[in-house]
Amino acid sequence: MRQAAPTTSQNHGEQLREKPKATFADVDGMEELKKQVRMKIILPLEKPELFEAYGKKIGGGILLYGPPGCGKTLFARATAGEINRMLVQVVGQENL
Numbered sequence: 157m158r159q160a161a162p163t164t165s166q167n168h169g170e171q172l173r174e175k176p177k178a179t180f181a182d183v184d185g186m187e188e189l190k191k192q193v194r195m196k197i198i199l200p201l202e203k204p205e206l207f208e209a210y211g212k213k214i215g216g217g218i219l220l221y222g223p224p225g226c227g228k229t230l231f232a233r234a235t236a237g238e239i240n241r242m243l244v245q246v247v248g249q250e251n252l
Contacts, residue, residue: 172243172244172245173242173243173245174233175236175243176233176236176243177237178230178233179234180238182234183227183230183231183234186227189218189231196217196218197216197217198235198239200212200214202239220232232245
């Protein structure tokens with residue numbers, strides 16, 4: 157399993173951009189969340205024509221919350237890695 161670099165920063169509002177190599181294979185457990193992310197984020201991006209054919213809107217998101225160290229950042233990286241996309245992480249409380 158690859159190690160994820162820490163993402164804490166003292167620079168409020170800083171944006172971190174990366175193209176993660178992590179995938180869902182690197183995330184142990186969280187099967188229900190993986191299923192939701194596949195249906196709400198990954199599949200609409202990979203097969204927009206399928207969603208359009210059934211009249212489903214594409215877009216939206218999932219809010220990840222929890223205490224520090226519970227895997228939110230790793231999960232976000234793995235989601236981006238699953239679809240080979242950039243991850244833009246905005247650091248700072250003032251963005252809420």
